[in-house]
Amino acid sequence: MDYNDEALIRRIHQEVADYYDEELELELEDRDPGLIQRVLDGDIGGPGDNSNLNGDDVERAERHRYFRELFRLQGELVKLQSWVVETGHKVVILFEGRDAAGKGGVIKRITQRLNPRVCRVAALPAPNDRERTQWYFQRYVSHLPAAGEMVLFDRSWYNRAGVERVMGFCTDEQYEEFFRSVPEFERMLVRSGIQVIKYWFSITDDEQHLRFLSRIHDPLKQWKLSPMDLESRRRWEEYTRAKEVMLERTHIDEAPWWVVQAVDKKRARLNCIHHLLQQMPYVEPQQQSVLLPERERHADYVRHPVPGNMIVPEIY
Template identity: 55%
Template sequence: MAKKSSGSSGQRVPKKLYKDELERLQIELVEMQRWVAETGTRVLVIFEGRDAAGKGGAIKRITEHLSPRHVRVVALPKPGKRERGQWYFQRYIEHLPTEGEIVLMDRSWYNRAGVERVMGYCTDDQYQRFLRQAPIVEQLLIDEGIILLKYWFSVSDEEQQARFIAREEDPMKRWKLSPTDLQSIKRWEDYSRAKDAMFAATDTPGSPWWMVESDDKRTSRLNSISHLLDSIPYKHLDREKISIPDRPAADDYERPPIEQFHSVPDIAGKLGKK
């Protein structure tokens, strides 16, 4: 098992070095996924942390070149009426990995110990029950053979504020801002206390939390992906030699006139032209 990290060095990784190392790690992720699929291993990775801490960006870089047949990202909306009447863990259990699959949870059952606790969306009894049950549930998953990893992305209040402002100014990122997200600014200390209490109850020897310092996104992505790879006992598998056949000579087939079909307008071809 990897040793606990003391945090990042604070140095921003140069862009060229970042891209080169990210490419190397993503190649390893492809090898790791192939091993997972071939061996029937089940992997569950939980991503938690402050709002705008970079969880989504890390998940995107992990899945970018992986096969969607063997990896899923789970980001559940708020529970509906029926789900609110279930055992709290029930709707999450439905999304656990099957054989040969990697599941990445962008937020998880730890919503109860974070936003639900801080915003008053659950009762104190529900919260205390969760803290008692979470380590038990996770140990059951581990006993079942599931590889479980939990990452907490930590971001400073100054950097979080800057990222919120950037999201508000970017029309492609405004959807990331919700009233609950904005409340995290006013309730910074409340979330800190909730996180401390959550760690005290659920940071166990069998299922520890791994901290990811994420003020610098490049650093956090490289560190989290590297640790993920180090935590999976995968091996490079031999590949069968592939021989791409020569294309056969054309026969008497004639393609129907293209005018018979509906074509997408060539907007790209008009770019830069008056």
């Protein structure tokens, strides 16, 4: 497939704009505040309602509609968090997919407003020499939730069905034993009171190619490309076959797979969070009013000045 320089540059600019949207949230310097308010009020920006807007305005309207819905869903996640703590619910959420499929982006949006003591991320590195001699699931068990906790696995025990299989890091016997064990392992988790939710993020061949190119040309994202990622690009078809086998052999009633269409990253985030919220029967707990206590003041208290050599220079 061929991409001319102009198309590639345009795509990189889109990726950079998306990146800054992620970091700046709604702190956007728009020349038409009235347009933003109309979008936020729902007066424009709905399906088929962009006919009177130019290209930049349409894009701006889409961005604000995305943020409006993202903030609404994140508010629901805060309610879900309170319900998890109050009920002692335990949940494990697995995020799987090809490299650059957008798993990290949705994990970031889920955890962004939540208490890291309640909702935490487990992103395990490659096993060390000792871990390779353990029971395969052993190193994952220590990250499982206690009561009132949510754990998000950024890749999980399904590494064995994907990267380990494709790259030859496990034997055929270990691969088959994984498929014999994993349904029972997950059923055991469910029987013990841990809810297991599994997401596969699906992107096309062309989309992964473009995302890899954008990372190569973006110095802020080059760190995301490892030699293993580049090799996975070459072995696209092998990963496809491995994924198909994995979904077929590990889609069980107690812990089914859910496939997120992830070519459009922003839609994928919203759809995944919306679906996640539907998986638990949470209700908004009653919140007690918070009263700020009066600050105590003592006549004998004297605040000592901080030595000048300890102050961070105010460059900005």
